[in-house]
Amino acid sequence: MNELLRVARALGDPNRVRAFLALEKRELCACQLIELLGLAPSTVSKHMAVLKHAGLVDSRKSGRWVHYRCTGKRAVPAVREAIAWAHRSLRHDPQITRDRRRLVAILLRTPAEACDTDRSPVTRRSAVAAARR
Amino acid sequence: MNELLRVARALGDPNRVRAFLALEKRELCACQLIELLGLAPSTVSKHMAVLKHAGLVDSRKSGRWVHYRCTGKRAVPAVREAIAWAHRSLRHDPQITRDRRRLVAILLRTPAEACDTDRSPVTRRSAVAAARR
DNA sequence: TCGTTATTTCGCCAACAAGCGAAGTATCGG
DNA sequence: CCGATACTTCGCTTGTTGGCGAAATAACGA
Numbered sequence: 001m002n003e004l005l006r007v008a009r010a011l012g013d014p015n016r017v018r019a020f021l022a023l024e025k026r027e028l029c030a031c032q033l034i035e036l037l038g039l040a041p042s043t044v045s046k047h048m049a050v051l052k053h054a055g056l057v058d059s060r061k062s063g064r065w066v067h068y069r070c071t072g073k074r075a076v077p078a079v080r081e082a083i084a085w086a087h088r089s090l091r092h093d094p095q096i097t098r099d100r101r102r103l104v105a106i107l108l109r110t111p112a113e114a115c116d117t118d119r120s121p122v123t124r125r126s127a128v129a130a131a132r133r
Numbered sequence: 134m135n136e137l138l139r140v141a142r143a144l145g146d147p148n149r150v151r152a153f154l155a156l157e158k159r160e161l162c163a164c165q166l167i168e169l170l171g172l173a174p175s176t177v178s179k180h181m182a183v184l185k186h187a188g189l190v191d192s193r194k195s196g197r198w199v200h201y202r203c204t205g206k207r208a209v210p211a212v213r214e215a216i217a218w219a220h221r222s223l224r225h226d227p228q229i230t231r232d233r234r235r236l237v238a239i240l241l242r243t244p245a246e247a248c249d250t251d252r253s254p255v256t257r258r259s260a261v262a263a264a265r266r
Numbered sequence: 267t268c269g270t271t272a273t274t275t276c277g278c279c280a281a282c283a284a285g286c287g288a289a290g291t292a293t294c295g296g
Numbered sequence: 297c298c299g300a301t302a303c304t305t306c307g308c309t310t311g312t313t314g315g316c317g318a319a320a321t322a323a324c325g326a
Contacts, residue, residue: 001228004218013283015284017137030303030304031302041302042285042287045304049304061303064301064303085137085215089136096134148314173316174272176316178273178275180314196272196324197271197322198272
């Protein structure tokens, strides 16, 4: 039952839930999650490690940046079911809705100065479009 | 998102998960859960209050006894989905399997001396049969 | 009414979790 | 190399949680 316990505990903290839901439609690098949540980098790093250990999220390192993404369909069935539960029950949550809006701004702004200098304008535009959906 | 947080936190403790899974097929009174978990009555009472507050469980008082039961189909959709997730991911869990076996013994023994003096032998037999399934 | 039994509430302690800042690791740009 | 940038790990503080036993509440049975 350790898998269920890890997943349940990972989803038991509001900031982790916010970070996890922000990854519903796209991957994000740590600095974008830090800006979204407004927490210290070390805190966000710890939160992401918890989500990762639970199998809800994985990460890919590209240069200086670590990109996090939801494991989604690649997750094992038990975790996949939890992901569907979380996404569905928070679809209309006010906090998550606010976060979605703020993400649009973050995705528009941070590319120029930070995380994805290697991301082409066209990719950036589609990421923003995805965030609006 | 408070509902999800309450449910996730409720399912984040192994003893609460065991108690909750024990209620999958039948209702149980507090003393049976106390015996199953081997914890102090006050501790079990607190655990059940957490499960109840999360909407995973409700209770019905009958005389001296409080019978707990899974809210199951009566739960709101978000909670119902979590219930299905928990039940499905723990169907073959070793600890839960051990608990199911011990429950058979508890259901056979406790009626005579404790909780369900008001339960007729035929009902008791069917409860035991359900526990074996 | 009085004692007994079932359960909850209260008060406490130890373990854990979330937060931060400082120091450490890794990668890029010069 | 050296500084800067992006994270992560470490050490610490503070709030929360899980456990217990003792006392309180409730209901039954004599």
